[in-house]
Amino acid sequence: MNDHKIIFSGPVGVGKTTAIGSISDIEPIVTDEKASDMTKSQKPGTTVAMDYGMISLDNRERIHLYGTPGQERFDFMWEILTHGGIGLILLVSNSRPDPFSDMHFFLDAFKHFISRTKVVIGVTQMDLSKKPRLEDYYLQLEDSGLKIPIFEADARAKRDVSLLVEALLYSIDPGLEG
Amino acid sequence: MKSIKTMTNLTEPSLGPTRLAAIGMDQRQRNALRVLFSNRCNKRYVLTEEASSEICILDLDSFGGDQKWKEFRERHPDWPLILVSINSLEISDRHTLFVQKPIPVERLIAAIESHRRNLTAVDTDSEPAIGSTHCNDIKPIPSEHPTRNKVVSTRRAASLMSASQEQAFIGTSPDIDPDDPEHINKIYYNPEHYLQGLVQQALNQAVRHNHNIDIEGPWPGITLDIVNNKIWSSATDRQLRPYCTMPDTTLEVQLSPVEAGWTPPAEATKHSFQSFIWQLALWASRGRIPEGTNIRQPIYLRRWPNFTRLIITPYAMPIAALWAEQPRSLLDTANALNIPQRYVFAFYSAACAVQLAGETRRAVDTLIAPPAVEKSKLRGLFGSLLDRLRGGK
Numbered sequence: 135m136n137d138h139k140i141i142f143s144g145p146v147g148v149g150k151t152t153a154i155g156s157i158s159d160i161e162p163i164v165t166d167e168k169a170s171d172m173t174k175s176q177k178p179g180t181t182v183a184m185d186y187g188m189i190s191l192d193n194r195e196r197i198h199l200y201g202t203p204g205q206e207r208f209d210f211m212w213e214i215l216t217h218g219g220i221g222l223i224l225l226v227s228n229s230r231p232d233p234f235s236d237m238h239f240f241l242d243a244f245k246h247f248i249s250r251t252k253v254v255i256g257v258t259q260m261d262l263s264k265k266p267r268l269e270d271y272y273l274q275l276e277d278s279g280l281k282i283p284i285f286e287a288d289a290r291a292k293r294d295v296s297l298l299v300e301a302l303l304y305s306i307d308p309g310l311e312g
Numbered sequence: 313m314k315s316i317k318t319m320t321n322l323t324e325p326s327l328g329p330t331r332l333a334a335i336g337m338d339q340r341q342r343n344a345l346r347v348l349f350s351n352r353c354n355k356r357y358v359l360t361e362e363a364s365s366e367i368c369i370l371d372l373d374s375f376g377g378d379q380k381w382k383e384f385r386e387r388h389p390d391w392p393l394i395l396v397s398i399n400s401l402e403i404s405d406r407h408t409l410f411v412q413k414p415i416p417v418e419r420l421i422a423a424i425e426s427h428r429r430n431l432t433a434v435d436t437d438s439e440p441a442i443g444s445t446h447c448n449d450i451k452p453i454p455s456e457h458p459t460r461n462k463v464v465s466t467r468r469a470a471s472l473m474s475a476s477q478e479q480a481f482i483g484t485s486p487d488i489d490p491d492d493p494e495h496i497n498k499i500y501y502n503p504e505h506y507l508q509g510l511v512q513q514a515l516n517q518a519v520r521h522n523h524n525i526d527i528e529g530p531w532p533g534i535t536l537d538i539v540n541n542k543i544w545s546s547a548t549d550r551q552l553r554p555y556c557t558m559p560d561t562t563l564e565v566q567l568s569p570v571e572a573g574w575t576p577p578a579e580a581t582k583h584s585f586q587s588f589i590w591q592l593a594l595w596a597s598r599g600r601i602p603e604g605t606n607i608r609q610p611i612y613l614r615r616w617p618n619f620t621r622l623i624i625t626p627y628a629m630p631i632a633a634l635w636a637e638q639p640r641s642l643l644d645t646a647n648a649l650n651i652p653q654r655y656v657f658a659f660y661s662a663a664c665a666v667q668l669a670g671e672t673r674r675a676v677d678t679l680i681a682p683p684a685v686e687k688s689k690l691r692g693l694f695g696s697l698l699d700r701l702r703g704g705k
Contacts, residue, residue: 307688308633
């Protein structure tokens with residue numbers, strides 16, 4: 135049995151738990167605990183440890199889906215979680231006060247992991263807040279020279295989350311048959 | 313007696329990296345060579361000025377390229393030179409080698425090494441390694457993209473688009489021979505002759521005058537709502553498609569400003585500008601490309617299309633991933649991915665219609681051929697995962 139993992143990250147309340155549940159074969163294991171003062175106003179049952187889901191493939195291989203704890207005080211776990219990971223799905227919510235700052239924060243926090251692998255960004259809750267537009271996110275990344283795939287995403291929609299993962303796989307290996 | 317061979321106009325051959333000068337190249341092209349020499353050639357070569365170089369590379373496509381070549385040979389009759397050009401060339405000068413652009417890295421290295429061997433030849437009596445030079449004198453380099461039988465993998469592609477959808481959006485045109493003018497003519501369409509072009513024109517007008525526009529024609533209503541960045545259409549795909557696939561159905565059309573207080577009809581569906589024009593472009597192009605597109609010119613991708621809200625044609629995702637890495641020509645893209653050209657053409661037409669892709673204009677983008685696609689160690693795993701995500705096992 136070979137095991138591999140994909141990391142889902144992003145700020146509190148962005149939909150990491152939901153996104154993992156959208157494509158996981160198993161009911162996601164959520165280790166929610168009572169939120170701290172800092173985050174309970176945004177999401178009462180926020181994830182303070184991590185989420186876990188899994189996709190079993192028929193060739194005895196498994197893809198583990200890990201959601202990082204949303205709170206920054208758990209960032210010591212992020213490095214541990216990413217070890218050996220295939221790549222990063224970063225979710226950013228358009229309804230948060232400063233989604234650009236969130237995006238930059240997480241890209242910076244995972245920069246070593248990203249430099250070894252690839253990242254794809256899903257912008258959630260665009261139905262609640264139309265702005266910023268996807269173009270604005272790309273403009274934010276212009277100076278970095280990175281051409282990261284950024285898609286509008288509904289964390290509840292299996293198709294959207296699947297396409298984020300597909301974009302991650304093709305970014306790593308464009309010659310992948312498909 | 314064996315000694316290091318010297319050439320009158322040549323600086324002393326170095327024991328360190330080989331020194332090369334780039335003539336007729338702009339700063340970007342020079343930087344591209346620097347990066348190439350540093351990263352992919354393990355610093356075996358360095359870029360320097362002409363006076364201190366051992367070998368020169370001259371871009372014949374630069375302004376006055378032929379004159380630069382002539383003047384160079386007047387200055388240095390036997391200086392080792394590598395000419396590069398987009399057009400093939402036969403050369404009868406034994407100190408000159410030719411490499412056609414976009415430059416395959418292996419060919420450039422072979423040419424440099426060929427010159428380098430002469431520079432360091434130990435037997436002064438021996439003939440130069442380069443006899444009467446010709447571009448074919450360089451040993452054939454294996455193709456960057458191993459030739460496999462072009463098998464269309466419909467297994468996974470089909471799960472993104474049904475066979476009937478694929479026929480409607482992509483068509484079934486076979487690959488063309490890029491050197492056959494008759495074939496070439498078959499791959500072009502003029503977007504202006506289709507509803508695609510009309511909607512693009514209306515959108516430009518709406519933005520310029522900052523008012524909403526009705527596109528009135530034989531089809532059910534189409535309204536551009538620039539306040540909300542939406543297109544409202546009462547037409548179903550079935551109703552709209554015939555007007556999108558046939559040229560010149562837009563001859564009797566009126567673009568009229570929408571009156572204040574307009575509200576969309578109850579039966580109208582809203583679309584983003586991008587998704588609507590993307591779809592129209594796919595219908596109109598059916599695996600072709602806009603007139604005037606150079607199939608050998610590298611294509612850039614400004615940014616990734618918002619795939620979660622667009623029709624995804626087969627292989628759109630790998631094509632986007634490839635172009636996001638580096639501009640590549642349409643032909644090279646089809647070869648690199650080993651897929652029929654029509655999929656690349658269709659994706660380009662749609663991406664071009666929404667201004668996400670276009671032909672590169674910078675000289676640097678045609679200088680060096682893009683590298684072969686690197687195969688991930690996990691390709692098998694990724695393939696299985698793709699299958700699962702698309703509803704397979």
